[in-house]
Each structure stands twice: as C-alpha cells, then as structure tokens.
Amino acid sequence: MQLIEKYIEIRKRTEHLCKPLQVEDYIPQPVPFASPPKWHLAHSTWFFEEMILKKNLQSYQEFHADFGFLFNSYYNTIGERTFRADRGNITRPGVSEVYAYRAHVDEKMRELLEQNLSSELRELIELGLNHEQQHQELLMTDLKYMLGHNPIFPVYDSSQNLLADVNLESGWASFDEGVYEVGHDGGAFCFDNELNKHKVYLQNFEISKSLVTNGEYLKFIEAGGYQHFDYWLDEGWSWLNENKIQSPLYWHKINGKWYYFTLSGLKEVDPNAILGHISYYEAQAYATWKGLRLPTEFEWEIASDSFSWGKRWEWTNSAYLPYPGFKTAEGAVGEYNGKFMINQMVLRGASVVTAPNHSRKTYRNFFHPHYQWQYSGIRLAK
Amino acid sequence: MQLIEKYIEIRKRTEHLCKPLQVEDYIPQPVPFASPPKWHLAHSTWFFEEMILKKNLQSYQEFHADFGFLFNSYYNTIGERTFRADRGNITRPGVSEVYAYRAHVDEKMRELLEQNLSSELRELIELGLNHEQQHQELLMTDLKYMLGHNPIFPVYDSSQNLLADVNLESGWASFDEGVYEVGHDGGAFCFDNELNKHKVYLQNFEISKSLVTNGEYLKFIEAGGYQHFDYWLDEGWSWLNENKIQSPLYWHKINGKWYYFTLSGLKEVDPNAILGHISYYEAQAYATWKGLRLPTEFEWEIASDSFSWGKRWEWTNSAYLPYPGFKTAEGAVGEYNGKFMINQMVLRGASVVTAPNHSRKTYRNFFHPHYQWQYSGIRLAK
Amino acid sequence: MQLIEKYIEIRKRTEHLCKPLQVEDYIPQPVPFASPPKWHLAHSTWFFEEMILKKNLQSYQEFHADFGFLFNSYYNTIGERTFRADRGNITRPGVSEVYAYRAHVDEKMRELLEQNLSSELRELIELGLNHEQQHQELLMTDLKYMLGHNPIFPVYDSSQNLLADVNLESGWASFDEGVYEVGHDGGAFCFDNELNKHKVYLQNFEISKSLVTNGEYLKFIEAGGYQHFDYWLDEGWSWLNENKIQSPLYWHKINGKWYYFTLSGLKEVDPNAILGHISYYEAQAYATWKGLRLPTEFEWEIASDSFSWGKRWEWTNSAYLPYPGFKTAEGAVGEYNGKFMINQMVLRGASVVTAPNHSRKTYRNFFHPHYQWQYSGIRLAK
C-alpha cells in the first residue's frame, strides 16, 4: 500500500471507532491513566502537526495556537505540557472543533504526501501512523473503562463482537536449550525498543498453546486465590488488599453469579472464553497456584510460531528494559519508549482492540504490574 | 405569585443559565466539590421526583429506574448514593435525556400543582424550589471553576456583566451593646437553620459600609501578606504553603500585571471592584493585617439594614452551628442542613450569581474555611 | 505561695510524672500529634530559657546552641522550627542531657526569681508555669497513647488510680433565659483566650449533673450507634468509616467482652465509670441518639457551680473562636492561642491528668472534632 493510502485508512479508522459515541462520551477522563476519546483524536493529530507539518510543509499554518499546548502528551521537549490528570476538564475546544483539526491536518498531510519525501521523513510519518494505531487501542481500552464504571453499564456497540475469543489449540510446545535470535532486524517498521536482532540463551522450556480461560480462572477464585498471601508477590498482596481486588476488572458477582462488562453491555461470564483484564500480580499468582510460571518475553517470541495469538495481550515474566545497544533518538521522538524502561513488565501478543496490521512477534508492549485495564491475559510456561 | 407560576419560572431559569453551554461543558467535574452542569440539572429535578411526585401523585411513573440512584446527592436515607467524585464520568444518560427528564417531571409537577395541596406539601415544594435556586448558584460557581481552569479561558457569556459591582457606600455603622433579636420567625419560607428568632447579646461594634476592593487587597499582596505567617491562622498558613496560594482564585500575574478570569473571559483586575473568590483564611489574614476583624454573623444580621449587600457572600467570624432549639426534620429532608454543622464558617449576604428572590438577611450560607471557589469577599468590623 | 516555690513545685512535678518511665519510653512519637516525653521535658524548659532567661538574666549562658532550635514548638517567630513529625527521631541529646538542661535552667531561674522582678516578667513566668502544666497533661495523654498502642499493653504505674471516677450526682440543673456573664475578669492568671468577662444571652436550658458512663455508652454501641449514619454529622460519618472506628479509643472487644487500656494496664470496662477518649463526633452522635444535645461552652460555664466536674474534659457544642475584644499579644507569646481559632471545638472542665490548681470554670480547652486521644467525655443538655 502507498503511504498516502495507509495514512488515509488509518486516520479514518480512528474516527470510525468513535461512530457509536455521543458527544458526552468524548469528554471524561475517569482516572489519570485513561484519557478521553477527544484527547486521543486530538493528540494523534497533534503528532502530525507538530512533528511533521510544522517542520516539513513550508506553507503550513497551525490550526490553533493553543492546540500544541493542549494536546501534547509526555513530550517534555516541546513546550510546557498540560497537567496529565486534567485532560477531562478541557471542554473547549469542543468535539466538532477537534474533528475540524483532524480534517485540517489530514488535508495538509495529503498535500505533503503527494510530494517526494525523504526516507527519513517517510519513516517519521510511519511512526506517526503507528502512534495513531496505538492510540486507537488506548481509545477503546479507555472507553471501556469509562463505560464500565458507569453504574448503568452503557453499550458501546452491540453489533460488534468485542468479547474475547476462545482457544483454538491445546497442549504444550517444547523447546530445547540453546542460543536463539530475538528482536527485530529493522528491515520494516518497528519501534526502537524492538531493535536489534540479537542472540539470547534459553534453557529448556515448555509453553502452553492455549490461554487461561475464564472457567479456569474461576477455579482459582473459588479455591480462595484472592485470600491466600502465599500465591502472591508481596506488592501484589498489598495491592489486592488496599484496592479490595477480588476478581478481574469488570467482573461483578450478582446474586451468586458472575457477570462482566463488555463493550456490548453486561454479560454472564463465559467460562470458555479467554480471560482478560487482569494485572501482572494476578497472572503471577495464578501461575504460582498452578505450580507453573509465566514465560519470559524471549521464550514467548521464540515459541510464538507454534500457537495462535493476537486476542489478548499476554503478561510475560520479563521487565521492560533496553535491548543490547539500545539508543534513544534525539529530540522529542526519543521520548517515545526509552524513558519508560523501569518498573514495567513486558506484554507480548496483541488484543481484539489492537489495530489491524499493528502486531508482530517482536512487539514489546509494557505496563505497570498493577494495571488491569488492558485486555491482558495469561499464557503459562514450565 | 402562585406556586405554580413560581415553579415554572424557577425551573426555566435553570435552563436559561445553561443556554451558552455546549454539550461538552455539561460533563466534567473538575474537582470533587464542583459538580457538572448536567448533574445540577438532574439532581434538582430528582428532588421533585423522589420527594414529591413519587409520594404524592398516584399516577406518577418514574422517568427512569436508574435516575433515583444516579442523581441522588448526599441523602443517605434514600438508597445507595453514587460516589460523589464520580459525577463527571457518567456520560449516559446524555444531556438531551436529562432535559427530557426535566420536561417529564415538570409536566407532572404542573399536574400536581393544579390540585388542592396540603400546606405541608406546598412547603415541601417550596423547599424544592429553594433547593433548585441553590443549585442555580452552584451551577454558575462550578461552571466558572471549570472554565477558569481551562488554559484557554473560554468565555461563558460576554454580554452579561457578571463581574462584581463596586461599592456604593463608605464609612462605618455603629451599634451599641445590648440584647438584639436574630434569626427567622418562620412566617415565610426559610431554611431550618435560620429558625428560630431568638435573643443574643452583642457588645458595642462598628461595621464597614463597604466591602474590601481588589485595589485594597492588592496592597495586602504587595505588602507581603502571603509571605508573613503572623497574619494567618496556623491552618491557614499550612493551607497557603501546601497549595502554593499567592492570590485570590482566578488571579494570574502576567508580565507584571494582574488579570482575573471572569465569566466574560480573562480581564485586567479592576481595583475599584469588590474583591471575590477568597478563602476564610485570606479574609481573616487580611483583617488581621488591617488591625481589624470580621463581624460575627449576628453583628452582620443586625447591621444589615445599614449598608447595601448582595453582590458578594461575606465571610463572618461565626462557626456554622445550630441555633437554640434547632431540630432536624425526620427523613431525607432532615439531611439538608444539620449534618454539616461542623468545621464550616458562616457567610452572610448573597452574590451576583445568587438566584433572584433567594436572599434575606437571616440566610446562613456556610463553607469550609479553605474554599476560594465561591463569590466570597470581606466586610470588616471593629 | 511564693512564685519561686510555685516554680520549684511545678517543675518537680513534671519529673515526678516520668518516674515510672524507662529511657526507651522517652523517645517515640507514635503519631504527629503525640510528642515524646523527652520533648515535653525539654520544650517546657526551652520556654524559660528562650522567653525569660535569655532576655532577663544578663549572666545567662545558653545550655546548648542547638536546643533553641530542637525544642521550639510552633513558635514561628523564633528561628526555624523543627519539623513537627520528626520529634521522635532525635535521639541525641539523650534523656540525661535533657535532665541536665532542666537542672541548668532551674538553677538560673531560681537565681532570677530571687531578684526583684517587674510584674510583667512575673506574669510571663506565671505563663511559663501554666505552659508547663499543660505539657504535664499532654505528656500523660501522649504517653497513654504510646503505651496503649503497644500490643503488649505495658503498665505505666499500677499503684496510681488513673481510671476515671464515677458520677457523684444525678438529675438536671435548670436555668432561665436571660443575660449572663461569662469569661475571666483577669484578676488572677488566665490565658488570653478567657478574657474578658462579658455578657451573653442564654435561652432556657437544662444540663445534666452527671457525665455519660461507659455503661450508658455501651447501650449506644449495642443499639448499632456506629452503624447508623443518621446520628452522625456528615464528616463524623466519613471519619468513622475511613478510620474503621467502632468504639472509644483504647477499647478492645476480646472474646465478646469489652476491655480498655488504662495506665494501670488492660482492664475490663467498668460500666459505672465515666466514659472517656471519645471524639466530638461520637459525643454529638450519642447526644443525637438520646434526643438531646451537648451544652454550649457558656451554658456549661454558667451551670458549672451546680455539678461536680474535673475528671473528664467535656465536649461542648461551641466552636473555638475569639471572645469580643480578643487581641493576640505581640511576638512569640502571641502565637499561644489565637492562631488555633479555627476548626476546633471547645472542651470545658479538666481531667484526671490535669495538673493540680490548673483548672477553673472559665478555662477553654480545644481540639479538632476527630481527636479521641484526650480524656474527653459527654455531659448532656436540653
């Protein structure tokens, strides 16, 4: 696909995801880590305006003098950033103005994309598109969080099946110890944290071809998993007690039966569906209870051709740290990944809300171990 | 005026206040103490549905099964209440649904009001209307807070003059010591906290006929008022340091000049206008710096005929406590006032955003001493 | 008694109270509001060194250059103060050094007291002695807090009876409405917050001659008093829930029976003894449950000759605010009382740990409404 076609397709998809929304839904930021849809729409656009158009399209006139300030995220390099927890209070510019901002930037981007661009600039646009795809997923994840915390459980879209799939395979895949190659060779687009391809030494391991299901996890709950400290990391046990966690996020026990909130509304928990919305702490505790463990990110990557994946992010037992030879880029783009390499665990795979063509086996997602709001599940290893 | 006409007029005014709003503006709750406009619209309606229609109009069908739960406020008596800090995350029901809710309740209330009602029920409706007027003021106050914390300072309505007025009088009014009568005699509507008329003994006092102006307060700022602990109550000094307070709320020093956010946008501070948006701590510190003091609520009430008031709530040096013989009503209505009688200071007067016909000299407003978000000012006494 | 004799007696008493302590007991500050015994010993001494000796005894050499800094309390006027919550971490100077400090200051104070002193200086010394008596009581109260939070419940001194007394009287005292005089006339020592004698107008009231007993309060507990929001102030209900309060401080239910920690160790709760260690919130809730109320501080003062008091501080329904004409003194002494006049409620009376000759009917004690750590009880009014 041409870059211009790709640009158009990806940008449209973001707006398509917002079709079922009312204006009101674009506004709230229920918790500091979950941004409003309006902000995702604007911030992904800001990337193209700030990083690309302002520097590369001479005729470019910025859409609004305040937007560079309002829709910046964590990029300390570029001006003062708005206080992250305040994103939900900025009602103006309104939703239609943000759509106008998108249209303005899209028009100018198309103008730019019709020119003969340096490969460096094309790569930066590619990065902007991948950034937008990441925000598509965050938009859906954050939206679910907001709707799922409304006591009347609104439906986003009942026609789409956004429940998790069921497992297609079972059994274990085995691997011998030895030297393996992991990481991305840089031949096509990837994020800087996936570079470079390099050798690692793995011990013998086996990895499950299936993900843990709701039914399997229910057995852990029923066996008192949330009441026994010995399955838990010390910080996991504190987290659970301080936050009164008794189940995955979105689960509700009503009259003795388990339900969960989905983007199609409140449903009875399907025991055969793949488990989701658990923290690393829960993943680790479940594995301990089973007498098993989580795979490392390298075991996962090496084994990934032997099972199907892509419906749930999978917690690994690897901390998010730089690969050998990792260098952050200069300037604002350099703030993309490297500065988060502490206190986060790697997730591999992808989820039902990941953008199409945005997953690969070397992809390194990462979150703090206490977050449940992702579509995150468990694959066991031994 | 007939009760039905009064009902219609007051209910309409709430909606009229919202005319300049965009849908987006109805949603956010920027801080737990400042509720979204949508919530004020719905909660004031809920009072009529829950307290009056459900019990007194036999044919009444509730508008929506969830609204009783969603738009309850602090009334512990009636069902579980929603967690107060979450009001800004409830995007559904949407704004138009809330207006439909209002229309539905208004229609049924008109139906009820055409009947022959007991005086007890008429009093409860009267309470509901006063409650709605209080929420009109809160709506404006909270809205100002939200807009005033948007870094682009949106204008609510530039055609209305919602700046504070200037003083019309000057000098001091003097009163001799002796027995005086304060409180409301209950002959017309009043809140339970104003009852009953009773005697108090006052010492000689003098009270200023004017309110402190921005210009006078600027002198306090320039004299280092915010840097000297000795003018401040111990808790005021902590509050100021922890919150880095250096001026009234909404004031911004830009290139050496003071501006303030108003509902008509950002304006240069008018030195002749009446000071507003200060905490009790600031009022007390200013008075101490001047070698004067704040009046008590009884001094204010006795003196109130000798000066003009109604453009700014005025902090008094009285704690919000029950009058002799105060009794809370039975049931939910009893939760209206009495349970807040701790750690709050009384304000007397009214402000530019107080509803018409909603002020009287016995009215007792009350807030915690650290709140700046009210239209609150200073009248000095000695 | 001569001032010098009084000085010696009061200073000795502080040390006598510490007789049962081990060196270890002098050190901890279990919570920011409860200071270590060592700090009370040193800070009360610091008052004499800093406020009196340095300014009035020409030959005076300060004991240690750091003590002025270490043992200052809230006196912002004099140098930088140590961070209040750190008092328990300052192990050096050690306990014996603090006793040497006391001896040094006492010797010099005796030298000074043998001179012909101005009445102003004598009044300041009188203030220092009253200050020391206040710290005697705080020392005992804080010590009880520390020992009472040790899971092995150490005994301070089993030979002393530091349990509350039982009521000696019963019934109600009645008073007619009218003008009464309250406050101190300043003829003998009093704190500035008691001045001046002034007139107040009281309504008819009745006040109980007895204090609420443990047995009476147990009925409130057993009637579900801590589970029903409607008896509680809104902030009281939040306080109770956030802190999981289910009983007065120091009470423990063990195998279905109520015990309480006393300075003589853990004892079964005596139903006839006077209730203590409750917050204002609890006092107010109990009164509401009984259909009664707490007296105001003025009702208490006027009625105080008609009942016995002095074994328990009694929460009143009066906020701690300045009397008419109240002026804070210049300088550090001015920080004594006035700056705390916000968000606190007045207690009248005295307790079993109040110093001898340190109580009078005009005395105004004050604490935040959530504090339970005082020897505080309930007298009802109607």
Add this chain to the structure above:
Amino acid sequence: MQLIEKYIEIRKRTEHLCKPLQVEDYIPQPVPFASPPKWHLAHSTWFFEEMILKKNLQSYQEFHADFGFLFNSYYNTIGERTFRADRGNITRPGVSEVYAYRAHVDEKMRELLEQNLSSELRELIELGLNHEQQHQELLMTDLKYMLGHNPIFPVYDSSQNLLADVNLESGWASFDEGVYEVGHDGGAFCFDNELNKHKVYLQNFEISKSLVTNGEYLKFIEAGGYQHFDYWLDEGWSWLNENKIQSPLYWHKINGKWYYFTLSGLKEVDPNAILGHISYYEAQAYATWKGLRLPTEFEWEIASDSFSWGKRWEWTNSAYLPYPGFKTAEGAVGEYNGKFMINQMVLRGASVVTAPNHSRKTYRNFFHPHYQWQYSGIRLAK
C-alpha cells in the same frame, strides 16, 4: 570454622556494632523502611528461636510469649505480624530485655549446636547466620539514616573509617560476545535467588574498572544534571521533582561548599572518594549524561574478577527476577526472596558496612529504584 564458632562470632559482631549506641538510639524508626537497632537485634534472634529452637530443641522454653509476634517481620506464614511502620513505638520490651533475649537464645543455640545435627538443620542455621549478617548491614544503614536526619549530626564512632574508599584501578575491561555461565552452583551456602548456575548469552561489552567518584558526580550536578529531564527516566524525573532531590542523600550545600554526613560526623565531600547513597534513577541519569550505561547483572558477574569491588553496592540495569528453574521453598523460609521479585533493580558487589565473609560475585542484592539510603554507587559500561 566450626558452625558453633561461626555462630558465636557472627552473633557477637551484631552486638559489637551497637557498642557506640546510647539506649535512646535503639528506639526510633525514622521511616517505614528503616528499622530501629533494637528491632534488628531482636528480629535476627527471633529467626533462631522461631525457625530453629522451637522445632528442634525439645527442652526449649520460649523467652517471652509476645516476642514471636513482636519481632516477626514479613513472614506471613507465622502468626499475625506487627504493622511494619510501628516498630519504633514499641518501647517495651526494653533494650536490656532484648539483650537478655539474645543471651537466652544464644545459650540454647549453643546447646543445640553441640548435638549431632542433620545437614538440613545445619543449612537452616547457616541461613539464620546469613540473615543476621544481612541485618548487621541494615542496622548500620538504618542507623546512618536516623543519625543523618538529626539536625545536630551526631557521630556514631569517629575512630572507625566508614567513609568510602577511593578507586584503586582505572580503565576498561573488555569482553567478547558469547555464551557465559552465571549463578551459583550451590556447592557452598548461597541464597535461593542465586541458584542455579546457568548459561547466558552476552554481547560484546566493556566495563569500567573504577567506580564513579564524588568529584565526577559533582560535575554532573554542576552541569545541571538535576534540572534537565532528558537524562532521566520518566519516573525518575517525577521522583526528583516530588521529593525535591538535588544531590545524593546526606549531601548538604553550606555556604557554597558541599558536605556529607558520615558515621564519623559531617565532613567536607572528598572528590576522590567513591560516590554513594544514590538511587537507581540517579545512577541511570548519570550514565545517560555520560553517553554510557549501567552494566547488566550478568555482565557484572562475568567481569567481576577483572576489577576490585566490595566498597559500594553497584546498581545494575537488571530487574530482580527469578533465574531459570527458581523455586521458592515451602513455608516461612520460602518468603525470603521470591516474593520481592517485582519493581526492584539488582545491585551487585558489597559495601563498607557489609559483614565480613558475606559477599560473593553471585550475590544478588535488590532495592526499589528510588532508594538512596543504601551505600550504592555507579560502575559504567558500554
């Protein structure tokens, strides 16, 4: 050495470290992560009583019924544990009683050690001794923290040289990429987290033979290292701003000159001495500023024979995670290491306060990245 001799020597050393202390110094817990000396003395003893004597010496009578409860640490398996932050408030049992406890346990341990013990029991005693050595180091680290936060900077012992050493070597050691062996083979004592010896693949790397000195770090400070976000991890930058960090712990700038608190008192910072008391965030920021990086724990281990180490713990760029095949032991001993394997970074080496014979190149120390209170420094790699 015989196990009994080793036991006696190590137990004596703990008490020897406390020789310079006054009784007062044994008590405070200045922050939740720094325990009082008394607690270290008692808790290390509790290990022998609870884990060894109670189960293996039939005649054993516990010293005191409450001590098992009071001096337990994080061992959830054994009874309820005391709330960690309260260790400083437990004045009784006093210091001499804790020494009596130690003497009692030592006598019984000697009795046990004269018997013919199973190798399993000997290993558990070995673990208890290593546990005690760890607490020796913590005792010194925590003590420094307490004394270093006393504004008068008391001296622990001026005769001992507890300053950091200077570097003995310089230059870089180089290593070729390939398969290396790391971890402990279990032939002698080690902690479970060091097991087992296993292969890893390392890329080419170079590692500095010297540690960063105070003088080198001062250049980072003077170059504005603490003011530029781009050297810092995102969480490091937040940590620095929230805690107003401007230098390593214990450093004070007085009249333009840098001093640091040492166990011999306040000294001028020695530019040639090895830097200490920095967080991982600072180590990482310094390395980034230099255009270099921290070594991984495996690089460190492989290279450790080529430089001298043991005067400062060295932050590595490895997260504390389980080695392949790691299994936690059953019961309380299993709580030793595994449950902390999240959100912590590995430190290698040892420090001037590490117990003699308690270091080896496979040793894995670990702390949260924000802690500065360890004797922690920086070795660079590239």
